[in-house]
Amino acid sequence: MPNKISPEIDFPNGGAAMSARRRRVKKIRVGIIGAGGIAAGKHLPGHRSVKGVEVIAVCDIVEEKAKAFARKHDIPYYFKDYMDLISMDELDAVSVCTPNNFHAAPTIAALEAGKHVLCEKPMAGNARDAQAMLEAAQRTGKILQIGLQSRFNKRMMTLRKLYQEGFFGEAYYGRAIALRRRGIPASPTFITKKMAGGGPLIDIGVHVLDVLLWILGYPRPVRAFGSIATKFGNRADVINPWGKWDPKQFDVEDFAMGVIKFENGLTITLETAWASHVEGTGTTFFMGDKAGATFSPFRVYTDKGGEMISFEPEIPKEIQKAPGEFEAFHKAIREGLPSPVPPEEVIWTSKIFDAIYKSARTGTSVAVK
Numbered sequence: 044m045p046n047k048i049s050p051e052i053d054f055p056n057g058g059a060a061m062s063a064r065r066r067r068v069k070k071i072r073v074g075i076i077g078a079g080g081i082a083a084g085k086h087l088p089g090h091r092s093v094k095g096v097e098v099i100a101v102c103d104i105v106e107e108k109a110k111a112f113a114r115k116h117d118i119p120y121y122f123k124d125y126m127d128l129i130s131m132d133e134l135d136a137v138s139v140c141t142p143n144n145f146h147a148a149p150t151i152a153a154l155e156a157g158k159h160v161l162c163e164k165p166m167a168g169n170a171r172d173a174q175a176m177l178e179a180a181q182r183t184g185k186i187l188q189i190g191l192q193s194r195f196n197k198r199m200m201t202l203r204k205l206y207q208e209g210f211f212g213e214a215y216y217g218r219a220i221a222l223r224r225r226g227i228p229a230s231p232t233f234i235t236k237k238m239a240g241g242g243p244l245i246d247i248g249v250h251v252l253d254v255l256l257w258i259l260g261y262p263r264p265v266r267a268f269g270s271i272a273t274k275f276g277n278r279a280d281v282i283n284p285w286g287k288w289d290p291k292q293f294d295v296e297d298f299a300m301g302v303i304k305f306e307n308g309l310t311i312t313l314e315t316a317w318a319s320h321v322e323g324t325g326t327t328f329f330m331g332d333k334a335g336a337t338f339s340p341f342r343v344y345t346d347k348g349g350e351m352i353s354f355e356p357e358i359p360k361e362i363q364k365a366p367g368e369f370e371a372f373h374k375a376i377r378e379g380l381p382s383p384v385p386p387e388e389v390i391w392t393s394k395i396f397d398a399i400y401k402s403a404r405t406g407t408s409v410a411v412k
């Protein structure tokens with residue numbers, strides 16, 4: 044039996060009892076798995092911002108957290124076990140907001156139960172889990188969208204459109220950069236291999252690498268070489284505005300870099316850190332043989348009429364009106380569209396990260412496959 048917060052709220056028309064006609068216009072009902080920071084800060088407001096969507100259930104392995112979350116946010120049902128949440132007939136979709144190494148199990152179970160899934164980034168803590176998630180999405184035909192919100196940034200969408208139109212020509216080099224002087228996430232969710240699978244490489248590296256690859260048409264990676272270090276996380280004397288953590292628990296890297304070669308000749312350097320002794324090291328960029336771009340400042344650079352010019356590209360009208368992350372998820376559900384952030388693409392980031400970690404261990408470059 045589900046735990047119910049508001050006895051007056053009921054769903055008598057749920058599941059199979061609903062007529063086909065009613066189903067066409069019914070609300071999309073969502074459950075959230077993992078009642079932590081990203082659930083409260085992104086998924087709850089994200090789903091609620093979309094018309095015709097209701098968040099009706101939440102679960103957390105710590106039942107008190109689920110209950111408090113449900114109470115605070117007026118969510119009628121809460122659970123301790125995600126299998127109980129997933130078995131609710133009324134649910135159409137779930138958000139998976141658990142630590143990285145616990146993305147695969149609830150995602151696969153939800154897909155198998157016929158729910159669409161919006162799963163937080165990185166896709167998983169390793170490529171094996173990500174592969175199992177991809178296969179579950181393909182087997183069930185349900186939508187699996189990965190929570191990489193940078194793809195909905197209008198500037199990133201504009202660069203992608205310009206790339207597709209040939210403005211940049213052939214891209215041959217890029218740098219994806221996510222370097223913090225200080226910003227170590229203080230929770231075990233992020234700093235333990237058991238929960239996170241890895242450190243800044245997969246935590247913040249995934250945003251910049253994925254969006255850069257997406258702009259450039261997701262070419263196939265072939266080899267990666269990488270290096271990692273832990274220089275701050277296991278020390279007790281480090282200044283960290285993001286709060287205190289237990290240095291004895293910290294067993295992931297706090298710096299990682301990689302060089303990735305792609306089938307089409309592209310090379311990307313990826314640099315990530317949660318802590319370092321540098322600042323102002325520049326922006327993510329890419330170079331094409333006709334033009335190049337920097338993310339911040341948002342600018343493109345090319346030659347025209349015998350001059351070197353640079354300018355801030357205008358955001359096209361259709362991009363200004365394009366749906367955001369949660370709107371896109373629900374539109375895909377309602378209209379039977381493919382996943383707006385498909386696992387078929389994002390899995391390559393997991394494979395690249397596995398190769399970089401392996402390369403850091405072995406000291407040689409590693410095939411990405």
Ligand SMILES: NC(=O)c1ccc[n+]([C@@H]2O[C@H](COP(=O)([O-])OP(=O)(O)OC[C@H]3O[C@@H](n4cnc5c(N)ncnc54)[C@H](O)[C@@H]3O)[C@@H](O)[C@H]2O)c1
Nearest residue numbers: 077078079080081103104140141142143145163164165232
């Ligand atoms: N998109 C972004 O920019 C962004 C930002 C922050 C976090 N995230 C991602 O969101 C995920 C969660 O991060 P967070 O900051 O919310 O962490 P968090 O620790 O605040 O919350 C995670 C919650 O999941 C619960 N949980 C763990 N295992 C569970 C299980 N099996 N069933 C149910 N609940 C379980 C924990 O008890 C905890 O309450 C991570 O994968 C992280 O990478 C994404």
